[in-house]
Amino acid sequence: MKFWNCRPDRxxxxxxxxxxxxxxxxxxxxxxxxxxxxxxxxxxxxxxxxEEKLLALVExxxxxxxxxxxxxxxxxxxxxxxxxxxxxxxxxxxxxGHGHYLTYSGDISGLLAEILGLQSGVxxxxxxxxxxxxxxxxxxxxxxxxxxxxxxxxxxxxxxGSGAVVCVFLGDGAMAEGSFYEALNMAALWKLPVLFAIExxxxxxxxxxxxxxxxxxxxxAQTFGVPVMVVDGNDVESVYAAASVSIDNxxxxxxxxxxxxxxxxxxxxxxxxxxxxxxxxxxxxKKEPLVRLSKKLDTTWCExxxxxxxxxxxxxxxxLLAGAKQ
Amino acid sequence: xxxxxxxxxxxxxxxxxxxxxxxxxxxxxxDPYGGAFKVSQGLSTRFPDRVIxxxxxxxxxxxxxxxxAIRGLRPIVEIMFGDFLxxxxxxxxxxxxxxxxxxxxxxxxxxxxxxxxxxRGYGATHSQSLEKMFLGVxxxxxxxxxxxxxxxxxxxxxxxxxxxxxxFIENKQLYAQGLCDEQDSILRRRLIEDGTGYPxxxxxxxxxxxxxxxxxxxxxxxxxxxxxxxxxxxxxICVKAILPxxxxxxxxxxxxxxxxxxxxxxxxxxxxxxxxWGSELAALLHERKPPTFTRxxxxxxxADTLIPCAExxxxxxxxxxxKIEAAIMELIS
Numbered sequence: 001m002k003f004w005n006c007r008p009d010r011x012x013x014x015x016x017x018x019x020x021x022x023x024x025x026x027x028x029x030x031x032x033x034x035x036x037x038x039x040x041x042x043x044x045x046x047x048x049x050x051e052e053k054l055l056a057l058v059e060x061x062x063x064x065x066x067x068x069x070x071x072x073x074x075x076x077x078x079x080x081x082x083x084x085x086x087x088x089x090x091x092x093x094x095x096x097g098h099g100h101y102l103t104y105s106g107d108i109s110g111l112l113a114e115i116l117g118l119q120s121g122v123x124x125x126x127x128x129x130x131x132x133x134x135x136x137x138x139x140x141x142x143x144x145x146x147x148x149x150x151x152x153x154x155x156x157x158x159x160x161g162s163g164a165v166v167c168v169f170l171g172d173g174a175m176a177e178g179s180f181y182e183a184l185n186m187a188a189l190w191k192l193p194v195l196f197a198i199e200x201x202x203x204x205x206x207x208x209x210x211x212x213x214x215x216x217x218x219x220x221a222q223t224f225g226v227p228v229m230v231v232d233g234n235d236v237e238s239v240y241a242a243a244s245v246s247i248d249n250x251x252x253x254x255x256x257x258x259x260x261x262x263x264x265x266x267x268x269x270x271x272x273x274x275x276x277x278x279x280x281x282x283x284x285x286k287k288e289p290l291v292r293l294s295k296k297l298d299t300t301w302c303e304x305x306x307x308x309x310x311x312x313x314x315x316x317x318x319x320l321l322a323g324a325k326q
Numbered sequence: 327x328x329x330x331x332x333x334x335x336x337x338x339x340x341x342x343x344x345x346x347x348x349x350x351x352x353x354x355x356x357d358p359y360g361g362a363f364k365v366s367q368g369l370s371t372r373f374p375d376r377v378i379x380x381x382x383x384x385x386x387x388x389x390x391x392x393x394x395a396i397r398g399l400r401p402i403v404e405i406m407f408g409d410f411l412x413x414x415x416x417x418x419x420x421x422x423x424x425x426x427x428x429x430x431x432x433x434x435x436x437x438x439x440x441x442x443x444x445x446r447g448y449g450a451t452h453s454q455s456l457e458k459m460f461l462g463v464x465x466x467x468x469x470x471x472x473x474x475x476x477x478x479x480x481x482x483x484x485x486x487x488x489x490x491x492x493x494f495i496e497n498k499q500l501y502a503q504g505l506c507d508e509q510d511s512i513l514r515r516r517l518i519e520d521g522t523g524y525p526x527x528x529x530x531x532x533x534x535x536x537x538x539x540x541x542x543x544x545x546x547x548x549x550x551x552x553x554x555x556x557x558x559x560x561x562x563i564c565v566k567a568i569l570p571x572x573x574x575x576x577x578x579x580x581x582x583x584x585x586x587x588x589x590x591x592x593x594x595x596x597x598x599x600x601x602x603w604g605s606e607l608a609a610l611l612h613e614r615k616p617p618t619f620t621r622x623x624x625x626x627x628x629a630d631t632l633i634p635c636a637e638x639x640x641x642x643x644x645x646x647x648x649k650i651e652a653a654i655m656e657l658i659s
Contacts, residue, residue: 090397126428133429138396142420148386149421152393152401160398179416182386189381 020046020312024106028082038301040236041293043082044074045305047099048290049313050108051267054098054115058271062321063115067129070099072234072266075289076169076199077103079239080259083247084167086136090153092146092168093139095130096199100169104137109316118324136164143170144177147196151183154192154256165250167195173204175220176212184256188224191255195246196221198258199233201265206275221258233261234289264288327509330477331501334365337478338402341485342373345400348485351378351387352404362406363441363501384413388438392422395436395491402485408442408495409454422491423465437484439494443546443596444644446498450632453640455546455597457495461574461606470495472548472569474506474515474527480571483523495573497546497596506548512556518580524572526580530564531555537566537586538658541650542607543594544569550647551594554654563658573603581607582614590621590657596645599627626653 023042031039051069058067070077077099081091086104093100101111107122114121115129122134130141140146150168157164174180175198187194200217202209209217221228227249231242239261246257264284268274274281285291294302328336341348350366356379360367370377380387384405391401405411411418418438426434444453457468467490471477477496484492506515506529514533517525529552530537541551548569555565568584570577585591591611593604604625611623629643 123428123430131424131428133425133432138425138429140421140424142416145389145416145421148389148417149393149396151386152390152395153397154393155390156394156397156399179385179389182381182383183389185381186383186386186390 020108020309021106024103037237037293037296040078040082040240041290041297041302042305042309043078043103044236044290044293045309046108046313047074047077047102049306049310050102050111051098053313053317054112055267055271057116057317064117065128066270067098067115068096068270069267070096072284072288073199073201073263074099075236075239075292076197076233076261076263079236080167080169080195080197080243083240083243084165088136088162088164090136090150090157090164090166091138092150092153092166093137094143094146094169094171094174095139095141096171097132097139097169098129101132101134101137101139105134107134108313109320110134112317113320116320116324118320120320120323143174144179146170147180147183148186150194151187151192154187154194155190158192163251165193165195165247167197169197169199171204172198172200172202172209172217173212175217181220184221184224184226187256188226191253193250193253194256195243195250196226196256196258197243198260199263200260201263203265203269203276205269218260226256226258228258228260230260230262233263234287234292236289236293327504329501330471330473330503330505331363331365333476333478333505334481334496334501335367335478337481338365338369339372340478341402341482342369342376345486346376347398347400349376349378349394349399349401350404351380351391351401353380353382353406355379355404361404363498366404384410385417388414388417389421391436392417392425392434395434396425396432400435400485402437402439405438405440407452408440408456409451411438411440411456411460414438418460418466418491418493419463423463426491427465433489434491435489437481437492437494439481439496441496441498441501443497443499444633444640445646447635447637447640449635453633455595455628457493457573458595458597458602460493461603465491467492467575468495468573469493469524469571470497470545470573471571472527472543472545473500473503473552474529474548474567474569475517475525475571476505476507480524487523495545499546499549503549506552512559513552518584520577520580522572522577524570524577526571526577526584527569528584529555529567529569531559532562532564535564537564537589539563539565539654540585540589540591541565541567541594541654542581542591543567544571544573544603546596547594547645547650550645550650554647554651558654563654565654576606576610578610578614582611585611587616587619588621591623592626592650592653592657593623594626594645594650597627599625599630602627622657624653624657626650
C-alpha cells in the first residue's frame with residue numbers, strides 16, 4: 001500500500017526537490033506513530049542514497065577532494081536533529097556531517113552542488129564537504145574544535161534569551177581531543193544549554209576505538225556532572241525519544257547533556273579503501289538503522305520509497321552535472 | 327601624564343559602557359584581583375555579568391569566545407601571557423579566521439588581547455614576543471600599541487568598530503610607562519590616521535632636521551627607542567621613529583611616505599630574528615624604495631634562542647637600549 005500517494009493534502013507530490021525538502025521540513029512532533037516512522041525512514045533513506053550517490057560520483061572522478069560519508073549512522077542524525085526546533089536551535093557538526101546537514105536543511109541540491117564545487121553550492125564551493133554553513137548550522141574539519149565554539153554559542157544564546165539549544169556532534173575518535181573536555185567542563189560549570197551528541201561508530205579513520213581509549217567512553221561526562229543518556233543509535237525512534245528528553249532538560253536551564261549513541265560506520269572513513277574485515281561489516285549491515293526501522297513498516301512501501309527517492313536524487317545530481325557543463 | 331595601563335583600562339571601560347554586547351573572558355580577571363597585570367581591575371565590580379573568569383583552558387575559552395562572537399556578542403579574550411597564545415592557535419587559525427572567510431554572512435568580531443615581552447626575569451615561557459607566529463595567519467589582524475599611541479583608543483576601535491578578528495598585542499614593560507602624546511615636552515609625536523582606526527605614530531626628537539636615521543618598530547621596543555631618542559638629542563643625532571599600530575595588514579603606503587629615503591633605516595622588534603615582521607617590512611621597503619636610495623636597511627631582533635632568566639643572560643638575548651644605540655651609531659657612521 002502506497003501511503004504517501006493517498007494523502008494529497010499533505011502535499012507529498014512527485015516533485016523531486018520539493019518532495020525531498022518536505023520530507024525533512026514537515027514537523028513530526030505530533031504525527032501518529034506510523035507516519036512518524038515513515039518520515040524517519042524517508043529521511044534516513046534520503047541521506048543513505050545521497051551518500052551513496054556521492055561515493056559513486058567520487059568513483060566517476062566527478063568529485064574533487066574528499067567526502068566522509070555517514071553510512072550506517074543515519075539514525076543518529078535523523079533522531080537527534082528531528083528533535084530540535086529548527087527555527088532557533090543551533091547545530092555544530094564535523095567532517096562527517098552530511099546527514100546532520102540534510103536533516104537540518106533538506107538541502108540535497110545545495111549539498112551536492114557544494115561538494116561538486118559549484119557556485120550554486122550552499123557555500124559557493126568555498127567550504128566543500130567539511131566546511132558547511134547555513135542558517136544555524138556550522139561544520140568544520142578539525143576534530144574537537146567545534147565543542148568549545150558550541151559552548152560559546154550557547155552562552156550567547158542564553159544571554160540573548162533566545163531559548164535556543166546548541167547541539168554539537170562528535171564521534172568516539174574526537175573524544176580523545178582535550179578541547180572536548182575543556183568544552184564539557186565549561187558547559188557544565190556555566191550550566192549552558194549544550195547537547196553533546198556522540199556518535200560512537202567504533203572507528204576513528206582506520207583505528208578501532210579500543211586502541212585509542214582507556215576506560216569507558218560513556219562514563220567520561222559523568223565526572224563533570226553532565227547527565228548521560230546511552231541509546232541504541234541504530235534505533236532512530238529511541239534516539240529521537242532520548243534526544244527530545246535531553247533537549248527539554250536543556251531548555252529548562254539544567255545545564256548540558258550528553259547523548260551517547262551506539263552505532264557503526266558502514267562505509268569507509270573517506271573515499272579510500274575500507275580495510276576492515278568484510279565479515280565484521282556484514283554483521284552491521286544486517287542491523288543498520290534502515291533495516292531496523294523497515295521491520296516496522298510495509299515492505300512494499302519501503303521498496304517503492306527506495307526507487308522513488310533514488311530517482312529524485314539521480315534527477316538532482318544529473319541536473320547539477322548538466323548545469324556545470326554549461 | 328597617564329600611563330599605558332591607565333589609558334588601556336579607560337578604553338576597556340568605555341568599550342563596556344558603549345556596547346552591552348562587549349564581554350571579557352580570561353583567567354583571574356575578576357575583582358579584587360583584576361587580572362594578572364591589573365588591566366581589568368574594577369571591571370567585574372562595575373559589570374558583574376559581563377566579565378567571565380575562566381578555567382585554565384586557553385583553547386577552550388578562545389573557542390567559547392569564537393562562538394559568542396558568531397552569535398552576536400563582542401567578546402574580548404584576555405590570554406594572561408602571550409606565551410600561552412600557542413594553546414589558542416587552533417581556534418585562531420582553523421576556526422575564528424576561517425569562519426569569518428568561508429561561512430557566508432558570518433562575522434567573528436573577537437579581540438584577543440595578551441601581553442608579550444621579556445625583561446622581567448620571568449624566563450623562557452613567560453617572556454616571549456610570539457606575535458610573529460601569527461602575522462602569517464590569513465584573516466587575522468594583528469595590532470600592537472606603542473607608547474606613542476593611545477592604547478585605549480586602539481582597543482576601543484578593535485572592540486567596537488572592527489568586525490574582523492583582532493590579535494591585540496600588549497607589552498608587560500609598557501604598562502607602567504607614561505605615554506608620549508601631543509603634550510610631550512621633548513619629543514614631537516604625530517598620529518597619522520589612514521582610515522583603518524589603527525594610526526601610524528611618527529616621533530621625532532630634533533625638528534625640523536632631516537633624520538640621521540629612521541627607526542621602524544612597534545609595541546614594546548618603543549620604550550627603549552623613545553628613551554634613546556631623548557638621550558641622543560644631546561649628541562645632536564636626529565632620529566625619526568615610525569611606529570605603526572597595525573602589524574598586519576602593514577600600512578606600507580603611510581610608512582613608505584614617512585620614510586626619509588636619504589637616511590639609513592633600522593627595523594627593530596622584540597621577537598626572535600628571522601622570518602619576522604622585520605623581514606616583511608624590509609621586503610616591502612625594498613619594493614618601494616626610489617632608485618636613488620643607497621643607504622642600508624638593517625634589522626635588529628632578539629637572538630634566535632630562548633630567553634634566559636638571569637638578568638645578564640636575558641640582556642644578551644633581548645634587544646635593549648644598548649643594542650639599538652650601537653646599531654644606530656653604526657648606521658650613521
